[in-house]
Amino acid sequence: ALLEAELRRAVDLQQLELHCQPQVARDGRLMGGELLMRWRHAERGFISPAQFIPLAEQTGLIAPLGEWALQQCCAWLSRWTEDPALAPLTLAVNLSALQLRQKGFLGLMQQQLARSGVPAGRLKIELTESALLEDTEAVIGLMAQLRALGLQFSLDDFGTGYSSLAYLKRLPLTQLKIDQSFVRDLLEEPNARAIARAIIQMGDSLGLEVIAEGVETRAQRDLLAEQGCHAFQGWFYGRPMPIADFEALARTWS
Numbered sequence: 001a002l003l004e005a006e007l008r009r010a011v012d013l014q015q016l017e018l019h020c021q022p023q024v025a026r027d028g029r030l031m032g033g034e035l036l037m038r039w040r041h042a043e044r045g046f047i048s049p050a051q052f053i054p055l056a057e058q059t060g061l062i063a064p065l066g067e068w069a070l071q072q073c074c075a076w077l078s079r080w081t082e083d084p085a086l087a088p089l090t091l092a093v094n095l096s097a098l099q100l101r102q103k104g105f106l107g108l109m110q111q112q113l114a115r116s117g118v119p120a121g122r123l124k125i126e127l128t129e130s131a132l133l134e135d136t137e138a139v140i141g142l143m144a145q146l147r148a149l150g151l152q153f154s155l156d157d158f159g160t161g162y163s164s165l166a167y168l169k170r171l172p173l174t175q176l177k178i179d180q181s182f183v184r185d186l187l188e189e190p191n192a193r194a195i196a197r198a199i200i201q202m203g204d205s206l207g208l209e210v211i212a213e214g215v216e217t218r219a220q221r222d223l224l225a226e227q228g229c230h231a232f233q234g235w236f237y238g239r240p241m242p243i244a245d246f247e248a249l250a251r252t253w254s
């Protein structure tokens with residue numbers, strides 16, 4: 001209850017920040033980044049989204065919080081359209097199931113895009129499989145409408161959920177994200193390697209871009225690249241960082 005009150009205040013006082021982690025194509029090009037939320041708490045220091053996102057969902061705070069994240073994302077993308085080094089980059093935001101199913105989400109998205117003048121294709125929404133378990137039909141319908149606007153969708157943590165391959169083919173996705181657990185064990189475990197390879201092949205066959213997360217070493221990156229993986233994200237290329245640092249990195253990339 002204490003934490004809830006503090007989270008409420010944090011939203012008001014803007015103690016939440018979005019950090020950005022680079023996403024890199026196989027040819028070494030910087031494609032963009034994933035926005036990851038951070039709460040800098042005055043006494044407790046940094047609190048992970050793994051702790052406060054569930055709380056935000058239980059208390060309904062996820063709505064203003066998610067709206068704020070989307071608005072920040074669009075504001076940055078809008079500013080980037082003026083800069084040749086930044087204009088081609090995409091930004092991915094994580095959305096929870098509750099945010100997506102929130103009444104009026106499509107309208108909110110349209111409004112944010114119109115207001116910021118950002119091309120919708122620059123914006124990517126990351127969903128986890130659990131986000132798609134409830135109201136699957138309604139969520140697929142909404143995703144299709146958002147895709148029609150030009151937005152991209154990535155399925156996060158792929159391989160860890162209860163993913164039904166039957167509806168994977170029905171989801172209007174543009175990207176699959178290999179969960180970092182498979183990447184971590186890639187070099188030591190033949191099974192993890194086999195799973196990564198299978199995900200890459202399946203994604204490729206479905207016409208999806210496949211990105212691996214949690215890439216920490218060159219050896220992991222090279223093995224994934226050899227298996228046909230299209231893109232990479234992880235400490236090997238950069239940790240989640242404040243947006244100003246990400247912009248500086250992008251300007252000096254290559």
Ligand code: G
Nearest residue numbers: 035036037048049050053069094095096240
């Ligand atoms: O960055 P990392 O520990 O710090 O993220 C932990 C988890 O929190 C990840 O599963 C990530 O997808 C989720 N997460 C990070 N930022 C956001 C956000 O802005 N919204 C939602 N819904 N989840 C987020």
Ligand code: G
Nearest residue numbers: 094156157213214215216233234235236240
């Ligand atoms: O659930 P989601 O996949 O969005 O969360 C990604 C999480 O992984 C974040 O907590 C992020 O900080 C973390 N992360 C990003 N890159 C790496 C990495 O290379 N290694 C490890 N161990 N964690 C990472």
Ligand code: NA
Nearest residue numbers: 034094126156
């Ligand atoms: Na994510």
Ligand code: MN
Nearest residue numbers: 156157179213
């Ligand atoms: Mn993930």
